[in-house]
């Protein structure tokens with residue numbers, strides 16, 4: 603019995619997912635940002651985009667600060683893009699795998715011991731599902747969507763889309779990866795519940811379904 607549990611722990615990745623609402627952003631959070639992050643922050647034109655980026659950085663720094671017993675500002679984050687070298691790539695930190703996502707009301711950060719991808723999208727009722735489906739969905743997924751109409755169709759499409767993005771974010775490929783392909787073996791993908799207006803998905807490299815702990819970031823940010 604004990605052995606079974608021990609074995610399972612070896613095969614299942616552990617993932618912590620932290621969620622915040624965009625309204626939780628405060629100017630004071632800027633204090634903990636590094637120069638690269640301050641430059642990124644200053645370049646956003648819309649307040650909501652600034653707030654989402656700031657929250658992603660702040661959750662990342664505070665969770666890792668607590669984990670590694672360091673001040674949040676002392677956490678070293680590398681955002682180098684693997685394509686062009688600019689600091690807009692997948693966030694990396696020593697000793698942990700990370701994924702940041704933001705859309706609509708939500709900002710989320712996933713932390714794991716294995717490569718992880720988190721994606722949230724606000725459902726866009728006006729999305730041209732049939733148009734995007736041709737480039738983004740497998741034939742089977744496209745057929746499945748034909749069963750839906752209106753907002754239900756947009757929601758179902760967004761579910762597929764976030765699952766795919768989560769996988770591509772786990773591998774670090776982003777949207778350069780093949781969207782129509784099914785998730786490769788060895789990656790566990792699951793939907794996360796975030797209410798009717800958004801869809802979210804988590805992908806993690808793991809032989810078994812991961813042990814996922816979902817956390818509300820309200821206290822962390824207060």
Ligand SMILES: CC(C)(COP(=O)(O)OP(=O)(O)OC[C@H]1O[C@@H](n2cnc3c(N)ncnc32)[C@H](O)[C@@H]1OP(=O)(O)O)[C@@H](O)C(=O)NCCC(=O)NCCS
Pocket residue numbers: 654655658683685686690691692693701702703704705720721722767770771772773774775776777778
């Ligand atoms: C990564 C990507 C899938 C994000 O999609 P999105 O739904 O628009 O945005 P999300 O909010 O879910 O994710 C953004 C976060 O993903 C992370 N990210 C950026 N590039 C990433 C990549 N290749 N893989 C995984 N995560 C990535 C960043 O942490 C970013 O948040 P931050 O800048 O606030 O820290 C998309 O932007 C993409 O495919 N980018 C890569 C495309 C590429 O290669 N560009 C090269 C430019 S030179």
Ligand SMILES: [Zn+2]
Pocket residue numbers: 683684685686687688690
């Ligand atoms: Zn780039």
